[in-house]
Amino acid sequence: MAIIITLADATVVTLTVLFLAFVYQNRRKFTSTKYPPGPPGLPLVGCAFENPSSEKQPYKGWRELYGPISHFRLLTQDVFVLNTHRLAYELLDKRANTYADRPRQVMCAELISWNRAIALAPAGTRHRKYRKLVNSVLSPNATKRLWPVQEKSASAFVTTLFHQCVDKPSDAGQSHSGYEFLEVIRQVIGMHVVDIIYGPESIVEDESRGSGRQAVGLSKQNMEKYIHDADEAHALFAKALVPFAYIVDWIPWLQFLPESTPFVSFKKEARQARENLVKLTMFPYTKVRERIAMGLPQISYVDHCFTTTPDPTPEDEESIAWTAMSAYTGGSDTTIAAIKTAFFAASLHPEAQALAQSELDQIVGQERMPEINDRPNLPYVTAFVNECMRLIPVAPVAIPHRAMEDETIDEYFIPKGATIIPNIREMLRDPDIYESPLSFDPVRFLPTTGTPTHPDIKGRTELNIGSLPYGFGRRICPGMHLADSGVWLYVSTLLWAYHVSMVDDDGSIVKDRAAKWESAQFSSGAIQYPLPFKVKLVPRSSAVESLLRNA
Numbered sequence: 001m002a003i004i005i006t007l008a009d010a011t012v013v014t015l016t017v018l019f020l021a022f023v024y025q026n027r028r029k030f031t032s033t034k035y036p037p038g039p040p041g042l043p044l045v046g047c048a049f050e051n052p053s054s055e056k057q058p059y060k061g062w063r064e065l066y067g068p069i070s071h072f073r074l075l076t077q078d079v080f081v082l083n084t085h086r087l088a089y090e091l092l093d094k095r096a097n098t099y100a101d102r103p104r105q106v107m108c109a110e111l112i113s114w115n116r117a118i119a120l121a122p123a124g125t126r127h128r129k130y131r132k133l134v135n136s137v138l139s140p141n142a143t144k145r146l147w148p149v150q151e152k153s154a155s156a157f158v159t160t161l162f163h164q165c166v167d168k169p170s171d172a173g174q175s176h177s178g179y180e181f182l183e184v185i186r187q188v189i190g191m192h193v194v195d196i197i198y199g200p201e202s203i204v205e206d207e208s209r210g211s212g213r214q215a216v217g218l219s220k221q222n223m224e225k226y227i228h229d230a231d232e233a234h235a236l237f238a239k240a241l242v243p244f245a246y247i248v249d250w251i252p253w254l255q256f257l258p259e260s261t262p263f264v265s266f267k268k269e270a271r272q273a274r275e276n277l278v279k280l281t282m283f284p285y286t287k288v289r290e291r292i293a294m295g296l297p298q299i300s301y302v303d304h305c306f307t308t309t310p311d312p313t314p315e316d317e318e319s320i321a322w323t324a325m326s327a328y329t330g331g332s333d334t335t336i337a338a339i340k341t342a343f344f345a346a347s348l349h350p351e352a353q354a355l356a357q358s359e360l361d362q363i364v365g366q367e368r369m370p371e372i373n374d375r376p377n378l379p380y381v382t383a384f385v386n387e388c389m390r391l392i393p394v395a396p397v398a399i400p401h402r403a404m405e406d407e408t409i410d411e412y413f414i415p416k417g418a419t420i421i422p423n424i425r426e427m428l429r430d431p432d433i434y435e436s437p438l439s440f441d442p443v444r445f446l447p448t449t450g451t452p453t454h455p456d457i458k459g460r461t462e463l464n465i466g467s468l469p470y471g472f473g474r475r476i477c478p479g480m481h482l483a484d485s486g487v488w489l490y491v492s493t494l495l496w497a498y499h500v501s502m503v504d505d506d507g508s509i510v511k512d513r514a515a516k517w518e519s520a521q522f523s524s525g526a527i528q529y530p531l532p533f534k535v536k537l538v539p540r541s542s543a544v545e546s547l548l549r550n551a
């Protein structure tokens with residue numbers, strides 16, 4: 001019997017085969033498409049018109065609202081927000097290889113070219129090479145060599161505060177505004193991070209000049225300009241980092257239209273930002289390269305790279321230059337934010353400040369400043385720093401990761417390509433872990449064993465904040481050990497030196513501190529810190545004052 005296959009039959013068979021192949025390829029989606037709860041959004045476009053990532057405090061309160069993991073969609077992009085430490089640990093730490101990548105960010109990473117820096121470099125050989133380079137200087141052991149540099153900077157910090165915020169001559173008509181400390185934080189910490197990454201200038205004899213001396217490397221003036229330019233570049237980075245912040249993030253082919261086309265003003269902005277970023281990367285590097293070529297080494301990240309790679313290829317040089325810039329931009333604003341938060345917490349919690357100061361008096365005394373080796377004997381001071389990092393985390397939503405494979409967690413499906421946001425702020429306010437999570441209470445971090453420095457204060461739960469404020473997995477902050485010792489030194493030295501109080505516009509000390517704490521405003525975006533407030537600094541004793549004056 002002859003079998004006659006008609007065109008219609010062939011079409012049906014072809015379509016069936018294609019359909020089955022499609023179902024097979026997407027079998028995970030068909031068997032387990034359960035997504036976690038989250039804002040529903042609109043059909044097809046999802047939350048495109050009300051992007052939760054663009055809110056002032058993104059994903060705040062989502063743990064209570066949606067549970068440990070939440071989901072929303074921006075057009076075709078699935079976004080998962082991890083609201084508990086357990087979930088983040090399960091996915092980003094335990095399955096680190098699958099979440100080592102960053103999501104595509106057309107404006108920030110590709111057009112401005114932040115993907116040449118570490119934070120947005122795609123997972124792979126280049127990112128691994130970058131991390132290896134920075135780890136050689138920023139690993140826990142390697143950072144110990146930088147402790148003396150950090151101690152010197154903490155000392156410069158409190159003495160500069162003295163000259164700028166306490167001792168300004170009022171007879172010259174210069175009264176204190178109360179805001180000066182903010183500029184001191186920016187300058188001293190900015191300079192310190194530049195110093196650690198690029199090293200100070202070297203002074204050499206120069207016969208051809210009348211003065212006979214010449215500065216080689218990054219001069220103080222260069223550093224000041226660098227800090228200013230880096231601030232601008234980083235502000236734009238933070239703006240462009242918000243997922244789908246620019247139209248080109250939604251419709252990537254727009255990048256191929258000429259700059260003069262209406263609605264593509266982003267192209268001009270990207271071109272200028274890219275040029276500035278390249279200058280920001282190459283200018284300090286070239287200066288330091290000159291110094292190193294003249295045989296004038298300093299202790300710095302770039303110097304260290306040249307010691308381990310004495311004959312760098314052009315590719316090595318590119319890696320050194322871009323990792324150096326990444327470490328500066330990654331390390332300065334974050335440390336500055338942490339110190340602003342410490343001022344804020346101390347100025348509104350005089351009782352906690354006084355406990356830290358009595359511990360400092362007992363262990364360090366008033367004849368010298370704290371050193372990093374004092375840390376094990378100063379549990380309350382350490383608990384104070386931890387509590388600042390917990391309640392007002394510097395990077396409340398870290399930097400998004402990207403799922404490189406289909407995955408399931410609990411009963412939920414995470415498709416390959418999804419954006420994963422670690423909601424660090426929610427993790428650090430989880431009531432299952434932190435009792436009364438919205439209260440500022442350093443005691444929660446005190447050790448329960450050992451002799452307490454304050455007999456009537458015993459540790460409650462002995463929590464360990466660990467690396468949580470610094471992110472996860474393959475992308476965990478490579479500067480966290482440097483930041484950990486640096487923030488501790490700045491805060492302990494500040495509390496050792498001054499009584500810190502918040503003041504109102506008329507200069508009087510704030511009375512209703514609880515109301516100020518409740519109504520405080522914080523920056524929006526990737527880095528969190530309290531918005532400008534005024535403080536009054538009073539040296540803690542005449543012994544301390546004389547040390548600050550003469551240091």
Ligand code: HEM
Binds near residue numbers: 330471476
């Ligand atoms: C209080 C200070 C700091 C905090 C809270 C902080 C926090 C973070 C966080 C949350 C991330 C993202 C992690 C993730 O994606 O899971 C990160 C990444 C990064 N941080 Fe830090 N950081 C601090 C200081 C520093 C310092 C001092 C440096 C360098 C000297 C640095 C360099 C970097 C770099 C290069 C990245 C990108 C890592 C990558 O994508 O592989 N940070 N940091």
